[in-house]
Amino acid sequence: MTLEKNRPDQSRGTGPNPSQGVPALEQLIGGPRTAVSAAVAKRLFRAAVRRLAVTVVESPVGSRDGRAFGQGGPTMTIHRPDEFYARVGRNGLIGFGEAYLTGAWDAEDLAGFLTVPAARIATLIPEPLQRLRAFVTPRLPDHHRSTEDNSQANISHHYDLSNELYTLFLDETLSYSSALFDTSHVPAPAGPGSVADHLVATPPEPSDRPDPAHHNVDFAEAQGRKIERLLDEAGVTEGTRVLEIGTGWGELAIRAARRGATVHSVTLSVEQLELAEQRIAAAGFADRVQVELKDYRALGTDGQTYDAVLSVEMIEAVGAEFWGTYFRTIDRVLARGGKVAIQAITMPHDRMLATRDGETWINKYIFPGGFLPSVEVIDQITRDETGLRLTGQLEMGSHYAETLRRWDRRFLAQGDAVRALGFDDVFLRVWHFYLSYSQAGFASGYINVSQLTFTREDQ
CATH class of the missing domain: 3.40.50.150 (Vaccinia Virus protein VP39)
Known part of the structure; x- marks a missing residue:
């Protein structure tokens, strides 16, 4: 089909607005499900990081001390651990990225840090849990x-x-x-x-x-x-x-x-x-x-x-x-x-x-x-x-x-x-x-x- 040469619908996220093309970040929802999923995410994330050549520092805002784990390498700093684990627990890798967007975590060498887990992405999560991927990963919207x-x-x-x-x-x-x-x-x-x-x-x-x-x-x-x-x-x-x-x-x-x-x-x-x-x-x-x-x-x-x-x-x-x-x-x-x-x-x-x-x-x-x-x-x-x-x-x-x-x-x-x-x-x-x-x-x-x-x- 040949299309009309017109501007896209502004309601679909395009057009000259400050957050052009960026969906609104979802607000975290409290409750038992979030608490349980955050606890699971924390356990899985820390277990994965301990096998990687990276350093992760949990340094909550306002805290003078930070807890570090990992084998050493590019550093990721988690500023708001509760939010970080809650987002990862609720939305997996999408939540991991969204936690970066909100500033819950940061990395001076972002690409260098991300390269390390990317090289082992297929094995970071235990195989039995990987079988559940289809049940927890959101589907592509129609x-x-x-x-x-x-x-x-x-x-x-x-x-x-x-x-x-x-x-x-x-x-x-x-x-x-x-x-x-x-x-x-x-x-x-x-x-x-x-x-x-x-x-x-x-x-x-x-x-x-x-x-x-x-x-x-x-x-x-x-x-x-x-x-x-x-x-x-x-x-x-x-x-x-x-x-x-x-x-x-x-x-x-x-x-x-x-x-x-x-x-x-x-x-x-x-x-x-x-x-x-x-x-x-x-x-x-x-x-x-x-x-x-x-x-x-x-x-x-x-x-x-x-x-x-x-x-x-x-x-x-x-x-x-x-x-x-x-x-x-x-x-x-x-x-x-x-x-x-x-x-x-x-x-x-x-x-x-x-x-x-x-x-x-x-x-x-x-x-x-x-x-x-x-x-x-x-x-x-x-x-x-x-x-x-x-x-x-x-x-x-x-x-x-x-x-x-x-x-x-x-x-x-x-x-x-x-x-x-x-x-x-x-x-x-x-x-x-x-x-x-x-x-x-x-x-x-x-x-x-x-x-x-x-x-x-x-x-």
């Missing part, structure tokens, strides 16, 4: 399912916050996805769902060079390198008909047009569409690039086909129940002899199965309706439901950890500018936690990102 009716609101919740906000911490290409800092790589043994000769990008060297103009030349180059590799994988050259699913702010479309391609790019973000069109016109490619506010499911209904289909970190917003629809749509619009190149954030298959259908802190506060696939399930779906076959894979999770580290550093440095846009201190803590939490996921290997290349089985 209005967050990525249906055709809900998807624009889900996307708008995050991407229509403010173009000015994103320009404060992104590089000059306005790329909001993992950079590729160099192209050196090593072969990796094939895992479930991966291609036999898939590659792993060599970890980049962290950079802490001064950044007075809010962007580093090498960062913009790394973002460009990511895009150029995807275009190479998809075979984009002079005359190629390109479909891009998920426009972002237009950098991929500009680079494809620069190669002589014609580009049809679709998005569900009103804000991104408007700025992308401006950037494309400024680059001189308005005659080669069409950007449209359209749901990916409506593609191909007019019989239009493309030589190359590209999509950068968009599958994460599709939702597990629609992965088949996403790849069948791509299969439908891919011309004979065409190629597909996508960049996808993934998680291990067993963790995907264990967490499927549940709501996470990221769902609630950042990406409603989002869920990460595994490479294995992508391979399985394309084999079972399409003629597409996974033929190339470059893992680059360490590059995303560095990308997020740079974004977070810039975002924190721009705190006053973020406030000047109308966002409040809760929003700042939400986003610092989001960027640090994500960095920890990639740094620990709990989540990964890959460039995946597909061709048709009959080619």
